[in-house]
Amino acid sequence: MTENLLLAFGLTLFAVLATGIGSLLAFFTSHTNKKFLSVTLGFSAGVMIYVSMIEIFVKAKEALIHSMGIVPGNWLTAGGFFFGMLVIAGIDKFIPKQSNPHELRTVEDMAAPDGVDKQPDLLKMGTFTALAIGIHNFPEGIATFTSALQDPKLGIAIAVAIAIHNIPEGIAVSVPVYFATGDKKRAFKLSFLSGLSEPIGALAAYLFLMPFLNEVMFGIIFAAVAGIMVFISLDELLPAAKRYDEAHLSIYGLIGGMAVMALSLLLFI
Helix, strand or coil, rough: CCCHHHHHHHHHHHHHHHHHHHHHCCCHHHHHHHHHHHHHHHHHHHHHHHHHHHHHHHHHHHHHHHCCCCCHHHHHHHHHHHHHHHHHHHHHCCCCCCCCCCCCCCHHCCCCCCCCCCCHHHHHHHCCCCCCCHHHHHHHHHHHHHHHCCCCHHHHHHHHHHHHHHHHHHHHHHHHHHHHHCCCCHHHHHHHHHHCHHHHHHHHHHHHHHHCCCCHHHHHHHHHHHHHHHHHHHHHHHHHHCCCCCCCCHHHHHHHHHHHHHHHHHCCC
């Protein structure tokens, strides 16, 4: 149990590092490899969709049916799934478009025309983007933590998928802050801090959910986690992958992510 706890917290910290990597890429890379980004975002979506529907949703359903019976268990599973979707959709609804982490930016956005840097509006936008990403990542931290606690291999798969899509989010924070201040350290710091909400989400899950984590609570949380991850994949990862798509690379990435996830689950049954 202690080993699983350490792994669960460690995986959420891994996601924070991915946000920082995105910020660093914006400073040390002159262009975005759009083909690679399209494939990896599609791959991340494939992992998250497959593991959500084939593994997490099924485990939630089994736990709830075992505890509540067939009919109540099925209803609770479906309700938990759509509740998770509503939670993440509600978060997105109240985030302004310019600050929404789904509005991804590329490294090319660093090449600002003369005279547009050090603008207060850009600093404000970067700060709000960091805040928005922080709010957005909080339930992802809960998802990673609870999954790793129950099944380490699931937690690792989820953490890798989330880390992939955290890289462009790091760029989204660092770009406007750097434009506004000309300070790479400040841009990196704010970008890195925006990712800290994931381990905070994990800590909240540990403090407030762990004392009540019986089979029913586990089933409801897992169903909600599945809903959150499917929503993120359909609303964020796939549209972003298609934005940079060439020759259906995002779909190949999606299928590849599903295949890798399926293989990993089959090998470690």
